[in-house]
Amino acid sequence: xxxxxxxxxxxxxxxxxxxxxxxxxxxxxxxxxxxxxxxxxxxxxxxxxxxxxxxxxxxxxxxxxxxxxxxxxxxxxxxxxxxxxxxxxxxxxxxxxxxxxxxxxxxxxxxxxxxxxxxxxxxxxxxxxxxxxxxxxxxxxxxxxxxxxxxxxxxxxxxxxxxxxxxxxxxxxxxxxxxxxxxxxxxxxxxxxxxxxxxxxxxxxxxxxxxxxxxxxxxxxxxxxxxxxxxxxxxxxxx
Numbered sequence: 001x002x003x004x005x006x007x008x009x010x011x012x013x014x015x016x017x018x019x020x021x022x023x024x025x026x027x028x029x030x031x032x033x034x035x036x037x038x039x040x041x042x043x044x045x046x047x048x049x050x051x052x053x054x055x056x057x058x059x060x061x062x063x064x065x066x067x068x069x070x071x072x073x074x075x076x077x078x079x080x081x082x083x084x085x086x087x088x089x090x091x092x093x094x095x096x097x098x099x100x101x102x103x104x105x106x107x108x109x110x111x112x113x114x115x116x117x118x119x120x121x122x123x124x125x126x127x128x129x130x131x132x133x134x135x136x137x138x139x140x141x142x143x144x145x146x147x148x149x150x151x152x153x154x155x156x157x158x159x160x161x162x163x164x165x166x167x168x169x170x171x172x173x174x175x176x177x178x179x180x181x182x183x184x185x186x187x188x189x190x191x192x193x194x195x196x197x198x199x200x201x202x203x204x205x206x207x208x209x210x211x212x213x214x215x216x217x218x219x220x221x222x223x224x225x226x227x228x229x230x231x232x233x234x235x236x237x238x239x
Contacts, residue, residue, distance in 0.1 A: 006135040018060040070140025074102030076235035077184040081107040083191025086116040099133035109154035113193025158186035166208035176209035181234040
């Protein structure tokens with residue numbers, strides 16, 4: 001038996017409304033109709049089993065029959081901050097894999113050597129990718145993708161994290177032992193152009209430890225997924 005289809009809604013009520021893109025997908029693509037069961041998500045970490053009561057032209061009404069706490073969310077609190085890339089597909093790839101790996105917060109930033117530019121439509125698309133990935137991997141929460149027009153603002157987004165890791169291609173040694181990580185962790189990965197020395201100094205001043213990812217230069221999207229995977233493993237999420 002296949003898993004119940006999952007949909008995000010703005011608000012859970014005894015009779016909950018599904019509208020917009022989620023409704024269109026449910027009705028026109030998945031052909032969900034009256035009497036069908038689905039899972040509704042409101043980003044609270046809970047999952048609500050619901051039965052479709054009525055299908056209208058622009059909305060679907062569902063009755064909540066069961067409420068449970070989702071079991072797929074990571075225990076570790078990991079934040080991924082990455083430089084916005086020129087290729088839209090690569091940005092979407094990073095967001096998708098970060099969600100699958102259990103990251104709780106995602107930030108995209110512009111930095112000194114960035115050569116790509118964000119706009120509202122692109123940010124909306126990344127948040128849609130986050131929701132799609134969350135549903136696919138059975139998470140109960142789709143992390144919001146935030147945008148920062150400077151690296152400094154992105155670094156401030158990680159205030160309060162116990163571990164702060166700054167991947168830098170010109171670092172000669174790692175100032176943080178990833179194998180011994182414990183507690184909340186923020187990860188920073190640059191864009192195609194990497195970081196400047198001044199940006200590294202700024203990050204260090206904000207408590208970020210520069211690390212090397214080995215002898216080979218990794219593509220930005222490779223570095224983001226590889227480092228996130230290592231951090232998640234160290235924190236016990238992939239065991």
